[in-house]
Amino acid sequence: xxxxxxxxxxxxxxxxxxxxxxxxxxxxxxxxxxxxxxxxxxxxxxxxxxxxxxxxxxxxxxxxxxxxxxxxxxxxxxxxxxxxxxxxxxxxxxxxxxxxxxxxxxxxxxxxxxxxxxxxxxxxxxxxxxxxxxxxxxxxxxxxxxxxxxxxxxxxxxxxxxxxxxxxxxxxxxxxxxxxxxxxxxxxxxxxxxxxxxxxxxxxxxxxxxxxxxxxxxxxxxxxxxxxxxxxxxxxxxxxxxxxxxxxxxxxxxxxxxxxxxxxxxxxxxxxxxxxxxxxxxxxxxxxxxxxxxxxxxxxxxxxxxxxxxxxxx
Amino acid sequence: xxxxxxxxxxxxxxxxxxxxxxxxxxxxxxxxxxxxxxxxxxxxxxxxxxxxxxxxxxxxxxxxxxxxxxxxxxxxxxxxxxxxxxxxxxxxxxxxxxxxxxxxxxxxxxxxxxxxxxxxxxxxxxxxxxxxxxxxxxxxxxxxxxxxxxxxxxxxxxxxxxxxxxxxxxxxxxxxxxxxxxxxxxxxxxxxxxxxxxxxxxxxxxxxxxxxxxxxxxxxxx
Numbered sequence: 051x052x053x054x055x056x057x058x059x060x061x062x063x064x065x066x067x068x069x070x071x072x073x074x075x076x077x078x079x080x081x082x083x084x085x086x087x088x089x090x091x092x093x094x095x096x097x098x099x100x101x102x103x104x105x106x107x108x109x110x111x112x113x114x115x116x117x118x119x120x121x122x123x124x125x126x127x128x129x130x131x132x133x134x135x136x137x138x139x140x141x142x143x144x145x146x147x148x149x150x151x152x153x154x155x156x157x158x159x160x161x162x163x164x165x166x167x168x169x170x171x172x173x174x175x176x177x178x179x180x181x182x183x184x185x186x187x188x189x190x191x192x193x194x195x196x197x198x199x200x201x202x203x204x205x206x207x208x209x210x211x212x213x214x215x216x217x218x219x220x221x222x223x224x225x226x227x228x229x230x231x232x233x234x235x236x237x238x239x240x241x242x243x244x245x246x247x248x249x250x251x252x253x254x255x256x257x258x259x260x261x262x263x264x265x266x267x268x269x270x271x272x273x274x275x276x277x278x279x280x281x282x283x284x285x286x287x288x289x290x291x292x293x294x295x296x297x298x299x300x301x302x303x304x305x306x307x308x309x310x311x312x313x314x315x316x317x318x319x320x321x322x323x324x325x326x327x328x329x330x331x332x333x334x335x336x337x338x339x340x341x342x343x344x345x346x347x348x349x350x351x352x353x354x355x356x357x358x359x360x361x362x363x364x
Numbered sequence: 365x366x367x368x369x370x371x372x373x374x375x376x377x378x379x380x381x382x383x384x385x386x387x388x389x390x391x392x393x394x395x396x397x398x399x400x401x402x403x404x405x406x407x408x409x410x411x412x413x414x415x416x417x418x419x420x421x422x423x424x425x426x427x428x429x430x431x432x433x434x435x436x437x438x439x440x441x442x443x444x445x446x447x448x449x450x451x452x453x454x455x456x457x458x459x460x461x462x463x464x465x466x467x468x469x470x471x472x473x474x475x476x477x478x479x480x481x482x483x484x485x486x487x488x489x490x491x492x493x494x495x496x497x498x499x500x501x502x503x504x505x506x507x508x509x510x511x512x513x514x515x516x517x518x519x520x521x522x523x524x525x526x527x528x529x530x531x532x533x534x535x536x537x538x539x540x541x542x543x544x545x546x547x548x549x550x551x552x553x554x555x556x557x558x559x560x561x562x563x564x565x566x567x568x569x570x571x572x573x574x575x576x577x578x579x580x581x582x583x584x585x586x
Binding site for chain 2: 184188250252255256257259260263264267270271274293
């Protein structure tokens, strides 16, 4: 039986889109992916820039291969709104740029200590800038290792659910990494006579190193588990069932928090403490969102977690 | 080191793939090498005493363990399905013991009883594990002798704590001599000791989970 075509009328939302057609004819059993492709082609833009919402209730029509137009309740003469999200960048690319900042800044500040810290606002007399302390060397090595690991994961491990993000987000996101975890942390840690410019602590230092490696390895482990849930090239979701995921919703954040607690014990720097607190705060928000999303998406099949991120705490 | 699984190459094809042949060879050679380590340790202890075991087996055990680096390569390139993190950590901790601890601080660690008990625990576990893989790969998974499955999922209750306790003892004994090299080496070894706490918990609970899985599978068959 030949499929009956239906006509959807199209309105722009927000900025007008040149060449956006006023209506489009589709079959009810077409996928929403095909709808996206069709509209993008006629508007002369990329599917990633577009967001389609339903005229009737403003809910988003996702770009999916296995969802049909009939399934999202679009019928003949239904109205859809199309929004131009602006220029987009691939997630992978944005992540690589974000982490590149701290990855370069930490070794740079470490090696250029004599020059950087003799300048204002530090103005430490050059005679007082000795060789870096062992703790500073160790901190630089571990922090560099941390961001190297992230770059490695971005390139080889992560599978992203969204292909792109708005291009101007790169400035905002990179700002956090380049300025905060990069410049601010580096200046605080490698500062002569700063808190990290001191001898080892027989207890705190090994504890810091151990926490750091437990955190990094655990984090890598959870990322590999998450990767295994999503077949290559797909954007499917699933709930991991292995051990750390039974403990909390987002053990990857838990391990990340452990690693930065390790850095704090190692560096004893106030900047690291601030970074840890803000980081844990942000991750806790994300983890709670994830927990409620799991509950909504998987319903009764989902074993509710008491804690989203750290057992007994968040 | 019980996390690696035999490759899923046990298809219905009459001829084994090159990958399967290679894995059988690797596991077989490893089983033979660890049998040698085991044999030497149990013979040397009554013959020459704990203090001299190292002289008769030290080098051999060191290189036998170093061969397990190939397992990291297998996991990395997907030749076996075992996760790279667990395999990597286990091989790294073993190499730390044979190279970082016993090879560097031989005088302080090798005469210890812990050195012999460590090799005993390691070699017995490895003989069972590698033989298990050879049997599983050679038979397509179905023909593993019951005794091997039983040994694999029961001996760890005793051998893991014995191995871990011995390893921790040796690392602890090398804290002093490491400090003479530099404070940083002592700090690193202390961190290693701390990592053993969650590490051994995860390893042990992983083995118990595996054991439950295997036992449940058996019940379903009967």
